[in-house]
Amino acid sequence: GESVGLHLPTLSVQEGDNSIINCAYSNSASDYFIWYKQESGKGPQFIIDIRSNMDKRQGQRVTVLLNKTVKHLSLQIAATQPGDSAVYFCAEKEGSGNTGKLIFGQGTTLQVKP
Amino acid sequence: KAGVTQTPRYLIKTRGQQVTLSCSPISGHRSVSWYQQTPGQGLQFLFEYFSETQRNKGNFPGRFSGRQFSNSRSEMNVSTLELGDSALYLCASSLRQGGQPQHFGDGTRLSIL
Numbered sequence: 646g647e648s649v650g651l652h653l654p655t656l657s658v659q660e661g662d663n664s665i666i667n668c669a670y671s672n673s674a675s676d677y678f679i680w681y682k683q684e685s686g687k688g689p690q691f692i693i694d695i696r697s698n699m700d701k702r703q704g705q706r707v708t709v710l711l712n713k714t715v716k717h718l719s720l721q722i723a724a725t726q727p728g729d730s731a732v733y734f735c736a737e738k739e740g741s742g743n744t745g746k747l748i749f750g751q752g753t754t755l756q757v758k759p
Numbered sequence: 760k761a762g763v764t765q766t767p768r769y770l771i772k773t774r775g776q777q778v779t780l781s782c783s784p785i786s787g788h789r790s791v792s793w794y795q796q797t798p799g800q801g802l803q804f805l806f807e808y809f810s811e812t813q814r815n816k817g818n819f820p821g822r823f824s825g826r827q828f829s830n831s832r833s834e835m836n837v838s839t840l841e842l843g844d845s846a847l848y849l850c851a852s853s854l855r856q857g858g859q860p861q862h863f864g865d866g867t868r869l870s871i872l
Contacts, residue, residue: 677859688763688849688863689802734802743857744815745792749802 655754664722666753668735673716677738679747680709680720684731692720692733722755730757760786763852763864771870777838780867784831784852790814791833792861793825796847805848808833809856837869845871 658664670678676697681689695702695709695718702709708721718735732754736747764783772778784791792815793805804817808827825835831852837844847868851861 679860681863686865688765688865691860691862694860736802738857738859739804745790745807745809745851745853745857745859745861746804746815746817747792747794747802747861748804749794751801 654751655756657756657758658725660725660727660757660759662725664720664725664729664755666720666722666733666735666755668718668720668750668753670716670718670735670737670750671748672737672740673713674740675737676741678709678711678718679736679738680707680718681734681736682729682731683734683752689734725755725757727757727759730755763850763862765848765850765864765867767867768865769868769870771872772840773872774840774842776840777836778840778869779834779836780848780850780869782833782835782850782852782864784833784850785862788852788854788858788862789831790853790856790858791827791831792851792853793833793835794849794851794863795819796849796866797845802849805835807856814856840871842871845869 679694680692683689693704706723710719732752735750739746790809792807807815827833847866849866851863853861
């Protein structure tokens with residue numbers, strides 16, 4: 646969905662636990678979704694992506710789930726580590742055409758407690 | 760392989776001035792997109808360039824402009840700077856127009872006094 650507000654939701658987890666970060670998107674016509682991780686002072690770093698013809702995709706320690714019925718996206722991080730502490734953004738490609746425009750969510754801050 | 764390179768990393772300007780930011784995409788990437796990141800509005804799309812032509816544009820005033828060169832490097836320009844233009848300006852590159860995933864640089868932090 647569109648970015649709104651001043652405060653980012655925060656998720657606090659214990660090191661070694663699994664983390665789940667949720668995101669709602671706005672356009673049912675979107676055919677591509679992506680997760681980025683942003684550490685302080687750096688640009689967004691690509692984590693994992695998924696196309697609308699899939700409902701699940703796995704990477705190294707990360708899984709993205711897509712529920713098109715309720716327009717919901719989630720990022721699961723297994724065995725969360727201190728290095729996973731960052732702000733996580735979901736984004737949808739605008740529509741299904743040939744555009745590079747990504748619409749970003751507001752972001753979720755993940756805090757990993759040692 | 761080098762990532763997306765943005766220069767300068769930090770910039771301080773005053774109201775009314777103009778500024779030019781530079782972006783060198785990943786080698787072989789031909790599409791460059793620009794985004795503005797602020798605490799209040801988050802990440803917002805400015806424009807996308809491919810083959811030296813603007814292909815898509817976000818909802819920003821005409822003071823924001825850009826261009827792309829034949830080597831795919833891109834610049835964005837903001838004229839008549841306003842206090843609200845203070846932001847992190849991010850550049851992202853991909854292989855082709857509309858290509859995903861986009862890979863971001865670390866941005867230029869622009870502060871307007």
